[in-house]
Amino acid sequence: MRKIVPLFPNPRPLKGSTFVISLMFYLFWIKKEFAKLIENVLPFRGRGFGNNSNSWRCNAKNKAYYFFPFLLTFLISNSLSAQSTPLPNDPSVRSGRLPNGLQYFIKTNAKPEKYVELRLAIKTGSLQENKHQLGLAHFVEHMAFNGTRHFPKNELINYLESSGVRFGADLNAYTSFEETVYQLQVRNDTAHLHKGLLVLEDWASGISFDPKEVEKERGVVLSEWRNRQGPNQRLEDQYLPLLYGGSRRLQRLPIGDTAVIKHASIETIKAYYQKWYRPDLMAIVAVGDVDPLAMEQEIIRRFGKIPSVKGPKPKVYSNTVNTRRRGMVCTDPEVAFCQAFLYIRQATKEKIKPAPSTYGELRENLCRNLYNSILNRRLIRLQQQADPPFTFAGLGYGSDWGQNPLFSLSVFTSEAKLKTAIALLWQEVQKVQHHNFTSGELQRQKQEILNVLQNQAQAQETTNSANWANQLSEAFVLGVPYPTPQQRYQITQQFLADIDLDDLAGLIRGVPKDKNARVLILTGPEKTRTQLPVLSEMWHMLDSIEAAAPSIPAALEATNVADLPWVDEPLLAQPILSEKTQPEFGVHEFTLTNGIRIVAKPTPFRKDQILMMSSSPGGNSWVPDSLYVNAAYFADLMQQGGMGKFDFVHYQEKLTGKSVNVTPYLSELEEGFSGSCRSTELEDLLALVYLYATQPRFDTNSIASFRQRQENVLRNMLSTPYYQFAELKQRVKYGATPRRGLNRLEDLPILNSQSLHRIHQDRFGDLNDLLLVFVGDFELDQLKTLSQRYLGNLPAQDRKESWKDLGLNLSPGQIDSTSRGGIAPKTLVEYTWHGSFENTSLERYHFSSMVSALQIRLREVLREQESGIYSLSFDGNVEYHPRPVYRITLGFNTDPERDEELMQKAIQVIADFCATGPDAALLEKIKSTQGQNRQKAEQENSFWLAQLHQRYKEGWNLDGLRTEKYLELVEGLNAAVIQAAAQRYFDDKHRIKLVLKPK
Template sequence: MKQRINRNPSILALLLSIICSYSWAQEFPDNIEADIPNDLSTEIPLDSKIIKGKLDNGLTYYIRQNSRPENRVELRLAVNAGSLMEDDDQLGLAHFTEHMAFNGTRNFEKNELINVLQMAGVKFGAHLNAYTSFDETVYMLTVPTADTTLEKSLQILEDWADGISFEDEEIDKERGVVIEEWRIGQGAQRRMLDEYLPVLLADSRYAERLPIGTKEILENFDYQTLKRFYEEWYRPDLMAVVAVGDIDPAEMKAEIERRFGDLKAPDKERAREVFDVPAHEDNKVVVVTDKEATFNQIQLFYKEEGLPEPEETFRDYLEMTKHNLFTGMLSQRLNELTQKADPPFMNAGAYYGNIIRTSNAFQQYAVVPENGIERGLQVLLEENEKVKRFGFTETEFERYKKRMLTNYEASYKEREKTESSGYAAEYVRNFLENEPVPGIAFEYKFLLQFLSEISLDEVNALAEEWMAEGNMVAVVMAPEKEGVQVPNEAAIENIIQQVAESEVEAYEDEEIASTLMEDVPAPAEITSEKVIEEIDITELTFANGVKAVVKSTDFKDDEILMTAHSPGGHSVYSDEKYFSAANADGIVQQSGVKDFSGIALQKFLSDKNAAASPFIGELKEGVSGSAAPEDLETMLQLTHLYFTSPREDQETFQSYISKYKSLYQNLLSNPQYYYQDKVMRIMSQNNPRGGGFPTQEDWESVSFDEAMDAYKDRFADASDFTFFFVGNIDLEEAKPLLATYLGNLPATGREEDWKDVGVRPPGGIVDEKVYKGTDPKSMVRISFTGEMPYSKEEAYELNSLIQALNIKLIEEIREKKSGVYGIGANANASKYPYEHYTITISFPCAPENVEDLSQAVFDEIKKIQDNGPTQEDIMKVKETQRREMETNLKQNNYWLQALERAYFTQVDPKNIVEYEDAIEDLNAEDLKETANKYFNFDQYVKVVLYPEETTESADESGK
């Protein structure tokens, strides 16, 4: 369960985040299922595939049949009430109410609700969750449709709407869990938020109603105060039920009417008020610092006066399109500046949308170097002035329109393969925020019809509208550090004024080549072709030794995924050259290929659904990529060029090093990062290649020549590379392309393998305490490690054991002891560089509870060692595994990773689908044996983070 403050971006913004393909010269498709009239005053229609209605009591429902994934349904209960509805004595109780929904209802006592769903293979957290924000509370369920699970899940939704028990004992137990969630949120970011939020949301109720509430009220509220919130705000006119999945819509409609039709509103309904953010005529500046802050950040909010205009008509949709064009083009300009040798910021962007539900703003952000706040702010404002005075260029405009259509075309092509969870999220936003949901067919056809009617002048005019004087808030956040000067509010105001009065030069767009490769080689010979029918893959081998493993699927219409590996990685280089070699891939990715800089390459690919990027890991190097079927050749050309023509650019190298030095400069001032760094160094016995965050000296040790030499060396010989392709790929059509671009990669036939660089965990019992930070919170990490004979069967047993342990850790440590908000164990069985395993259990908690909870974790492990998991837990694990494999085997990404892992570890790839017998044979006795084999209480590492000023009693308890 989580809290959420900001809304999700609109569907348009989500679509614009995808890199896809569209040919600008393409003729207007005549088969798109949407009717687009020319009258822009027409109301935006509701997607015809949605059944939306309202019961007599006011409850809204959304139903859609969708078979991706099969045999699954996404259920949501959305309540249009959050922390804004709380009275002064209820701060945090909207969120607390959400927690109580999992602690007993009319038909499910205490934690029975979670137990029932786990027996159906539903994971708490992954498939069963909820969140509370300022304005809303949303419950989320992803469940199988088999057996009686769907019926029980609808009963759960019904109980959440009007049947939460609120037993006194359960309320008191849950106080501990919620306070631990409050504890997790403490830190530099929260302290700075508390300072700038009252300025950003001045005179608004939002500034006084953060969803987590206050510790004092969470600890001391009386039961009736909590129940009062539920009774007043969980009522049918403020609720929506969403059901999307592999269902019969008519049957689902009847079920919703039967279950929710009798819900009644309270006798005296309180008005569901709308709270705005009052405008202010002047600009406001707030500078906040904190000793534990990690980055220097700038945020600009050009707030819009009044409530957001509703998005109801075609004209509104066209306005949203203009907004996306503007912010997209400006974000690209800002991104270009991050590639400079001495970049003004490491990351920057622009967005138009709401700060909170009732307040829209044109927003910008930038992460800047130490002592770079003034310069970063100045450059950010100068870019705004360039747009205000000169506008965007025609080439930028045409390129981004192509990109926009590319994005929509890709989504349109996948309209029959879209996951149900995406639809469910859309419908929740439609209910809560009135976001239009006309469907992708409408959106795509609308753009095809109207995008050309948007003029560049109309988009450029938004600069004056959005960046008008007044009602703007500039927020600066920075680490509080000796020797570093952070500008005060007056200095920031002075920069804003100076830039407004200064001279700026217009942006110049660079000319981009029209092709990646002018000289394309002839296809090489395919020397062998082997089919593995059991998993429907084909292995191709080319004359240069390169192998390609191809699996054609119909899971997605517009997706081909690729990865490749070759043994070696940066393990083959000395410690002195390690850091240069480890960063060589990132340097080349930013530099580009051939005559294309990184920025030029982004522009070239803006209207194509093709991407490829090289990587160099510890034990292997390779290339990963993705493409639409029509852009497979572009992805392969990129891959070919990353082997044969990596671009060497000193300026890009300096930019890369400068950015990362800045990003890591203050990282360890944050207690969590400091702790992670300590853990990694302890676990590797301070091996320089065993982990830990890079130091400034590490970054300064990176040599341009060494990095480029290492990169070229890793990709000089492709003869031992294996490529994997999974997706909508036609093998016969792909063969000549693979033979052309992979079959002609350079090959020397050298024999090479990775090296074991000797990173090992410490032996015996290691119990370390780390002191960092001022907040009253600790982090505990317990790791069991050792050598093991690697096999698929042994790895499966180990991971099944951890799944069973996780069930018990949540039941005992979170639910019964109320000592943590979250706790989890994970295990990893590795074949390389030596056969070994690592089991890690981690959780945050109050410092004074560290030892008690650690012992409780050990006790749960020992129970399994003595008795094995319960039969009920075994059944939960088995069902979860069946459900996960049921969906995994219809995911391109799962197949890509599984195939790559099988080939690299030299395991028979047919094992990917041979899982049913292993699940069926799983039993408590075998897991008991596995627990005794791998939980060795004579060899483990326990590392605990404590606050710097730990109380004497907490310190003593940790000894």
């Protein structure tokens, strides 16, 4: 769906959204997003670098490009000291500027084949609104999809969907403070490509602002505002004025003012469009399977005719740094967690730019990245204590909304530990200030950065066009260079070789010392307000720690455990029992003597990527109820404990500089592993599978630590209305069985090492029926050799096992449940239809086609016609075991004053669909989308991994993987079979309706 960039999007510390630095580190430690952190801070992945060329003549690819790697090495060695030297641009990008000021960037890229990613990027956003236009930059973005010069009313979406474009996935847009970007993917044949460019042309200069469409879209924009309402938003409303009082950004949040959205005249809306949608502020980006010369000529022909418009340059707004010490305690009756944020801003003319433009800026970014990453790695040890001081925490350099240098501290913990947690974090900061890091820490983090960039460089030729297009559009907006991944890797490699502890010492000393430029914010549930620390005590504590800093001992150098091999014992290669090849699908199968089956498909789709998925039937269905709580947390505790000689901390150190990842799981009906790695890390991946299966570490310390952190999460969450509603939904659907309930605080003491080992021995102690599927960039002979060693030595007892039917079915009959909770002005609605399913390939196809068609119809009516919602979820799932059943779920939230009306409307849409089926236009949308989705999916490792795993697990043949076979299904799809499917599956005999209205 169309989106507005959230106030706190995915954290990018150097772009200006400061509060999310804490969230960045939270996600970082939980989900092993270390590589992502590095990419964002540098920032290289997805951010992009821009072209500052003022020449209309294009920067074409030429002979020098072929000698570029050699030239680059020479330039790096001679220019690293030239701090103001601009970073290089990708020489394969064809770029230029038209006489009317519009810029363009064109890049040929073959993935996916036969498609082109288009972007219209505009250097304007909510900051340019006047006081009568609050929210209208975002409103204009919405109107771009509701009528243009060549596509009146909803014809734009209708046309694009009929040509296979998915609304939300291939067609999208966003509005931020300083930019608006439209995104579109089209086929590369002449007709579709020209229509795609016509769409961009209309967005740039031909939005129609039809009065009826404007009135309808008001409701959609207000629904988007309503989506954001909740406890976190209310907390922000309290503390943002403390941080950014008087800031233009605080007064121009992209979502805007509801009063303006409701009442702004069409003339006022159009005034923003006419003033700021100008060619001198625009860029066209085209990346994909396209001839760059022909694309350039088409861009010149189409967009060169847009007349130049004189207008002001977008004004740059900075934030004034308040030098008065401030603090605030913020609470809300529905917030579930206690958090603390300490922000220290510097009053300096030097700004931290969103992305580096020069070698000098890149070097500074690398130093900040090293500092942030090493410091936060130290927090893992604190987090893993038996009685951890915090659940999540983060420290580091970034910038505020005005790009002022910022140091921040954030922590998520219980109210009782809030003061202790902040003290420990502040001590870590002071420890580093007085003792620096160790050489081992620095070297490991350098390797981590290089690993990320090397991955990107090696995958450069198989990178998706959307990534390149996003990079180039942000490049234009930020006005910075856009090196290739190979260039970035080579430059960074040179810099990192030169950066030492003395460089970090200079950065460390730069932590702001001004005690008056500090802001402390404490947040928590209203009921715990009296238990939160007093601000004056917190300030005194921070000052005392700072004064005593010289006496804090230095950190010890890490042990050498991370340097040890994964597996000590010699593993003898076990024989391959049988082999089979299916050359038509490029699939090779082999079975080891312990019964383990391996399915392998080498592919060229993504350079240096290997994906793995595995499963063994049984799952926790065989775990008795007395052990179920331990089984529910089993996989998390397995990861938290580590394996072999590596506890969680040493495991993380061992993974430094590697991309390998293995995740064990224990679901209701099966157990197994999923994983991924680089081509050179296949042995690491298989060694981790072996260790998880044979040497898990369920030690009491890791269990106690996990239990405490979970307690911090659950203690207050259980009393929030939305968690209570989620719990109610499960009770209504399944009754009181603990196997379908949500996590409970009283269950945590049950977790223990003995029970976990018992479950592990039963579920992973006999893997003779384990199926493993490997897809990606690997050599088959190497996989076979390593599998014989590591997988061939997995335990097997020759049990013939399956899952156990526990009889946990959805409640039969018609059930209606309405409850009240929450103070946000929105009603939550969820419908579930369910029943038995005839499990054939044709029925599965008809079912999914029916769901896709009805999802579009519901969106068209509830959003586009009724203006009652911003988005909806509509999913259809089939479960094949213990018996084939289906469920279809519809969910949305809406204005409480319209909830009954819209629920009735949704049911009426479904009834009408059952009575008449899809019309010809909707049928064409589904068939076109299916064909294109399949074409793109077949170029992805993830598609083949999921398909092969499912088919081998269920014993299905591979015929359905033939492209022509699937396209025959698509060609034979008609309105009658979709209508018949709807009539079968929307049987109100088994329908559950759950509604949460506000208090």
